[in-house]
Amino acid sequence: MYNPDIESASISEKRELQLIGLKKTVENVYENVGFYKQKFDELQIKPKDIRSLEDIKKLPFTKKKDFRDQYPYGLFAIPVDDVARIHGSSGTSGKPTIVGYSERDLKNWGILVARAIVAAGGRKSDVFHNAYGYGLFTGGLGLHQGADELGVATIPISGGNTERQITVINDLKPRGICGTPSYVLSIIEKMEELGMDPRDTNLDYGIFGAEAWSEEIRLKLENKLGIKAVDIYGLSEIMGPGVASECHEAQDGLHIADDHFFVEVINPDTLEPVADGELGELVFTSLQKEALPVIRYRTGDIASITHEKCKCGRTTTRMSRVKGRTDDMIIVRGVNVFPSEIERELLQIEGLSPVYQIQLIRKGVMDAIELHIEIEISLYEQVGCDLLHESIMNMKRKIQHKLKNSCLISVDVVCNAPKALPRSEGKATRVVDKRNSSPVSV
Amino acid sequence: MYNPDIESASISEKRELQLIGLKKTVENVYENVGFYKQKFDELQIKPKDIRSLEDIKKLPFTKKKDFRDQYPYGLFAIPVDDVARIHGSSGTSGKPTIVGYSERDLKNWGILVARAIVAAGGRKSDVFHNAYGYGLFTGGLGLHQGADELGVATIPISGGNTERQITVINDLKPRGICGTPSYVLSIIEKMEELGMDPRDTNLDYGIFGAEAWSEEIRLKLENKLGIKAVDIYGLSEIMGPGVASECHEAQDGLHIADDHFFVEVINPDTLEPVADGELGELVFTSLQKEALPVIRYRTGDIASITHEKCKCGRTTTRMSRVKGRTDDMIIVRGVNVFPSEIERELLQIEGLSPVYQIQLIRKGVMDAIELHIEIEISLYEQVGCDLLHESIMNMKRKIQHKLKNSCLISVDVVCNAPKALPRSEGKATRVVDKRNSSPVSV
Structure with a gap:
C-alpha cells in the first residue's frame, strides 16, 4: 500500500x-x-x-x-x-x-x-x-x-x-x-x-x-x-x-x-x-x-x-x-437496459471482436435497437468471408436469444466483417442514437 | 527574476x-x-x-x-x-x-x-x-x-x-x-x-x-x-x-x-x-x-x-x-538560404497572410524554389478575387526582387487565395521538398 x-x-x-x-x-x-x-x-x-x-x-x-x-x-x-x-x-x-x-x-x-x-x-x-x-x-x-x-x-x-x-x-x-x-x-x-x-x-x-x-x-x-x-x-x-x-x-x-x-x-x-x-x-x-x-x-x-x-x-x-x-440508460419499449449488460452477453460469444455498437433506430413508429457486431478474422476466413454463412446466422440468433433472456430486449443483429466498425483512440462510442426526432425515452 | x-x-x-x-x-x-x-x-x-x-x-x-x-x-x-x-x-x-x-x-x-x-x-x-x-x-x-x-x-x-x-x-x-x-x-x-x-x-x-x-x-x-x-x-x-x-x-x-x-x-x-x-x-x-x-x-x-x-x-x-x-539550410544552385530569411522578407509585404510554404521543385534538370504565398481577405476582395490582378502581379514581382537582392535567390511566386494553404496545429511545415530523386544538395 x-x-x-x-x-x-x-x-x-x-x-x-x-x-x-x-x-x-x-x-x-x-x-x-x-x-x-x-x-x-x-x-x-x-x-x-x-x-x-x-x-x-x-x-x-x-x-x-x-x-x-x-x-x-x-x-x-x-x-x-x-x-x-x-x-x-x-x-x-x-x-x-x-x-x-x-x-x-x-x-x-x-x-x-x-x-x-x-x-x-x-x-x-x-x-x-x-x-x-x-x-x-x-x-x-x-x-x-x-x-x-x-x-x-x-x-x-x-x-x-x-x-x-x-x-x-x-x-x-x-x-x-x-x-x-x-x-x-x-x-x-x-x-x-x-x-x-x-x-x-x-x-x-x-x-x-x-x-x-x-x-x-x-x-x-x-x-x-x-x-x-x-x-x-x-x-x-x-x-x-x-x-x-x-x-x-x-x-x-x-x-x-x-x-x-x-x-x-x-x-x-x-x-x-x-x-x-x-x-x-x-x-x-x-x-x-x-x-x-x-x-x-x-x-x-x-x-x-x-x-x-x-x-x-x-x-x-x-x-x-x-x-x-x-442518462445513458437505454429505454426501449418500456424496458431499461445499460450498454454494459449487452456487452457482458456479447463478449461471451466465441469468434466476436470486442468492438460493437448499439444503434438506436426508428422502425416505422417504433424505436428499436440495431446491434452492430464484428467477427474475428479467424472466423471470417472459416466462413469464406460469407457473412450470410449458416454459422454466422446461428451466432446472430444466439445473440438475440441471450439478450431476450437476460436483458428482456429484442434486437436486430447486424454482423460486420473484421475491422469494419470504427476504432477509438480515446473513449469508445458504444451507443449511437439514429432516431431522427426522438422523444426522450420510448 | x-x-x-x-x-x-x-x-x-x-x-x-x-x-x-x-x-x-x-x-x-x-x-x-x-x-x-x-x-x-x-x-x-x-x-x-x-x-x-x-x-x-x-x-x-x-x-x-x-x-x-x-x-x-x-x-x-x-x-x-x-x-x-x-x-x-x-x-x-x-x-x-x-x-x-x-x-x-x-x-x-x-x-x-x-x-x-x-x-x-x-x-x-x-x-x-x-x-x-x-x-x-x-x-x-x-x-x-x-x-x-x-x-x-x-x-x-x-x-x-x-x-x-x-x-x-x-x-x-x-x-x-x-x-x-x-x-x-x-x-x-x-x-x-x-x-x-x-x-x-x-x-x-x-x-x-x-x-x-x-x-x-x-x-x-x-x-x-x-x-x-x-x-x-x-x-x-x-x-x-x-x-x-x-x-x-x-x-x-x-x-x-x-x-x-x-x-x-x-x-x-x-x-x-x-x-x-x-x-x-x-x-x-x-x-x-x-x-x-x-x-x-x-x-x-x-x-x-x-x-x-x-x-x-x-x-x-x-x-x-x-x-x-x-540540415534545413536550402542550397539551390550553389546559394545557401534559410527559410527564416525568406520569411523575414515576405512578412514585410502588406496584404500577405503569415502562412507560406517553400516548395523545392525540379525544373527540367535544375532545382528551383516555388514560393507559395497567401493573400489576406481584405486584399482579395479589393482585387475582386482575381489572383491575376495587376496589383497581385506587382506584389509577386516585388517579392522576387526583394529575395533576389537580400537572399541572392530566384524564386517562382505562386499566389493563393486566403486560407488556401494548410494550417498547423503544432509545428508548421515551411519547406516541402517535391524533387523526386533529389541529390543531397544542388
Whole structure:
C-alpha cells in the first residue's frame, strides 16, 4: 500500500477523519461559495448543524447543471489567483465543464493516484506507459501526476498513433500501462495485425477506466496481454481518476479513497439511500478539497457499494464497477437496459471482436435497437468471408436469444466483417442514437 | 527574476559553478555511460584532464546519430529503475529519439521554465494557457512543469480544437499563453473569422517556440493580440524548452540557463569556435543533469551568442534567435538560404497572410524554389478575387526582387487565395521538398 496507515485504518478512525473533513468542507463552502451559501440559506442549514456524518443528509445535492450555471469559476472556493490548475470535460452545452485545483489539491490527487498504481501492482522502479489522452481531460494528467508522485519512469505518450505506441511498448519495456480499455484493445489488435504476440511484451499490469467496461473485457485484456487488469474510477467534478480503484490482490470492487471522498448511493428517483449491495446513483462529497469542494455531487453513475473488508487488507468502502449512467440508460419499449449488460452477453460469444455498437433506430413508429457486431478474422476466413454463412446466422440468433433472456430486449443483429466498425483512440462510442426526432425515452 | 541570485550572478561566480558542474558531469559520464567511456579512452582523456572550462575543447562531440545508435537507454547514466520520466522526439529513422530524467532533473527543468515564464512577464497569480502539444514531445509538459513550479493556474489545453481554445481564452481569461507561433497565428486567424477582435482578450504575454520564427512574426503576434511575445528555446536531447528564453524587458536575445548548460558556437565545417556575434552551430554541455548528461551536443541549430550584460539585469550568456538548422539550410544552385530569411522578407509585404510554404521543385534538370504565398481577405476582395490582378502581379514581382537582392535567390511566386494553404496545429511545415530523386544538395 502507498499509504498503509490510512488505507487500512479502522472504521472508527476513518469516520472520525471523515467527520472532521466534512465539517471543514461545509464551513468552507458556506463561507466562500455563494452558490452553496444561498442553497444552505434556502434550506435553513448552518455549518454548525452538521454534527455527525449522518447529518450529511440535510445538505443539498450538487448537479452537473450547477457546474454549467456557475461556469466558469462560480463554484470555486479560492480566488483564481490561488488556483494551480484548471481542467475541464466536454459538456452538452458546448462549453466545457471547468474544474480547479489548489497546489495542495494537486498534491493530494497525485497521492491518490499513486495509491491506485500501487494497488494495481505498480512499484517505484517501473517504467509506466500512459496512453490516456493528455489535455484538459483529467485522465492523462491525473495518471501522470500519480506516476510522478510514486516515482515511476512515466512515458507520457498520450492517446493516438497506435504504431508508435507499439514501438514504445516493445522498445522501452514498460511494466505497467494505463488507458481506456477500448483503446488498449485497439493497440492489441494492431499488434496482432503486425504479426506480434501481445503476450511477448514486458507488461505485468494495466489500469483501465474513463469508460464503462465489463468482466469480459477484463478477461480479454488479461489473456491477450498476460497482465492483471484493474479498474480505476473518477470524474473531473470530484477530482479525476483516483476517486476509487481496484487492488490486484482481490480485483473485487474499487477501493474508494474515503478519507477524501464520502460516498452515498441513492435511488435516482426518490433520492433516498439504497442498501449496501444494491444498485443506485453514486453521490460524493469531497472532504479535503480546497479549490473546488463539492457537496453531495450526483455523479449519474450507477453502482453499488459495500463496507466489508477486502482480503487485500484495505478497509475502505468499495464500489462495484460502474454499470452505466443514469442518462445513458437505454429505454426501449418500456424496458431499461445499460450498454454494459449487452456487452457482458456479447463478449461471451466465441469468434466476436470486442468492438460493437448499439444503434438506436426508428422502425416505422417504433424505436428499436440495431446491434452492430464484428467477427474475428479467424472466423471470417472459416466462413469464406460469407457473412450470410449458416454459422454466422446461428451466432446472430444466439445473440438475440441471450439478450431476450437476460436483458428482456429484442434486437436486430447486424454482423460486420473484421475491422469494419470504427476504432477509438480515446473513449469508445458504444451507443449511437439514429432516431431522427426522438422523444426522450420510448 | 525567479532565481535572482543565479540569474544575475557575476561572471566569475558563474564560471566557478560551471567548472564544478563540468567536472562532475565528465566524471559521471566516464563512470556510468559506456559510450562516453569508450570515446574518452579513444581520445586518451581522463576526467582529471578537465581542469578549466577551456579544457572542454578536449572532449568529444555528441551527435543526433549517437542517440539513434544508443537507442533507447544506452546514453542514460542512471539505471532505468531510477528514471522518473521518459520523453522523445520523432527521429528520421522511424524510431523516436528517447531521453530520460531523474526526479531532480524534472525539478530543475521546472525551475528553468519557471525562470522563463517570469522573464516573459508571468506571475504566480496568472491564469496560463498552454497550447503546446502534450505527450512525448517536451513542449507541452515542459511548459506545464514550469507553470506548476511557478504556481500559476495552468490550463493544459494542448494543441488542436481551435474553437475550443478560443472559448477557453475568452471565458477563463488567461494572462499568459504559450505555443508554437504558427499555431497561435491560426488561433488569431480563427478569432478574426468569427468576428472577434483578438485584442479583446485578457492576454498580456506569450511564450513561443519549437519552430524557427522571425521578428516579423513577433510583430504580428504582438500587434494582433496586444501582448509582449518572447522566444523560448530548447531541445529534448539537452532538456526541452527552457534551455534559453527571452526577457520581456529587452527582448534582445535569449538568456541561456548557463548554470545548467555550457554553450559553445562552432563552425559546423571546421568544428572551430566562432567569435561572439558570429553565426555558427550551437553546442551544449549539460552541467547538472543526472539521468542523461550530454557532452558537447551538436544541436544543428544556427545562432550567435553574446556575453554582454542585458539591460534587464540578467548576466547570462545570450543567444540570438535560431536562424535555421544546419540540415534545413536550402542550397539551390550553389546559394545557401534559410527559410527564416525568406520569411523575414515576405512578412514585410502588406496584404500577405503569415502562412507560406517553400516548395523545392525540379525544373527540367535544375532545382528551383516555388514560393507559395497567401493573400489576406481584405486584399482579395479589393482585387475582386482575381489572383491575376495587376496589383497581385506587382506584389509577386516585388517579392522576387526583394529575395533576389537580400537572399541572392530566384524564386517562382505562386499566389493563393486566403486560407488556401494548410494550417498547423503544432509545428508548421515551411519547406516541402517535391524533387523526386533529389541529390543531397544542388
